[in-house]
Amino acid sequence: MSKEKMFEINRRDLMIVGAATAASTGLPATAYAEATPEAVVKPDDLASLDDTLKSTVSFTVNGEKHELSVDNRTTLLDALRERMQLTGTKKGCDHGQCGACTITVNGRRINSCLTLAALHDGDEIVTIEGLGQPDNLHPMQAAFIEHDGYQCGYCTPGQICSAKETLEEIKAGIPSNVTKDLSGPIEATDDEIRERMSGNICRCGAYSNILAAINDVKGQNA
């Protein structure tokens, strides 16, 4: 079975799951059943979709080239998770507010939930999986483990991707809302780090340990 197939739920399964969920929430099952045709079309059904409603896109993810045919509605986040099985990137709010879906595109961190996969032709994408693996951790990943920069861990991949870029952005001299002097170099103070990490919410409140982890990596780079 292809990697892609393994993760796929066919429409019939989806209806059954939908009905079960509906039953347990007390909603009429039909509400869910009717809602499915509106859902983003899965790869198996792409053939049935009008050509104008889908796109072919190729981009590099963690150094590997991918070419995908996608329903135009597919967000980059869903493409990563559901089409490439890169489930390290998390779906939190799905509205750009929580930062769990943070990845980098062409060297800049973004919320992958608020962009369409079809708009990323030719782009270089790096996810948490591309930063480092258990036997070869990125220093930021190692520092989060060392400092316990999480409790439940759900926001962690986004926090780590954001933390790495936070230090890069400071080094590149990109100002933030707490930068006092716009003309000089910027120092990676606690205030600067906190302000720049404000787009990554941690419901467990591990903020102080996240800050400690980032400071640790900052020290290693100095």
Add this chain to the structure above:
Amino acid sequence: MRAFSLERASDPQQAAKSAASHENSKFIAGGTNLIDLMKLEIETPTHLVDVTQLGLDKIEETDEGGLRIGTLVSNTDLAADDRVRRDYPVLTRALVAGATGQLRNKATTGGNFLQRTRCPYFYDTNMPCNKRNPGSGCAAIGGYSRQLAVIGGSDHCIATHPSDMAVAMRVLDAELETVDPDGKTRSIAVDDLYRLPGDTPEKETNLKPGEVITAVTLPKPVGGKQIYYKVRDRSSYAFALVSVAAIVQPDGTGRVALGGVAPKPWRDEEAEKALPQGAGAVMDTLLADANPTDDNEFKVPLAKRTLAAVLQEAGN
């Protein structure tokens, strides 16, 4: 999200033509506002025109000594540009006061101007909202209106425009450059871009169907102390309750625009003549027609005090 066709435009006029020839079309730039609203089916375009490949991502100096900012320049790159930091610091300050690092990396200059209101009822599709569903009523009037407008609204809508950047652009006398489907170009001052709601709050700008923003120009730098103060419920990552963009010259004259209080950046060139007399004198004219709700009447004295703090920081 409703299904839509997607077209990658190769030049501005073609983008404009494509948008004009499809009945229910939208341009997409950073997507950080549009995709959010499409997920909620508040925006339901059936055709998207991708403007991200138009090459409009440069900041150039103009013959007049100002800057011409391509519409696709990201909020991060605009804020970080050395010329902007040096000559138009109020713009950098306003940009970094908005959203988050991730969002600013994706958000574009043109898209930021055209982001839609954050009125909670506009987002809640179970509630009446004249802007989202013309004629359905306004749940905010008589509802929860803490964040909403104290001036410029109407009996049909009291939404505020949420952009921080646009407030700084207004105080800097920026102009937008556009191209229409016939290839005609024009410049539009920020104040003329936005319409007040009146009885058609769903019509937010004076852009014509298909008209695409290509750039924003800043006139020659005017110097002065440039300050952006944003007052909000949290000190980071929240929309403004009140914001002040100000340019204060050594002799005490200057310019002031307000954010968070109206359907567009709020500035009155007559009111700011009173700057040397202090914040109270300016606000008495600028907000003379304020018509706040019980929930948001605090914004009127807050605006005055925020400007007073700005003037103190400017040393006047």
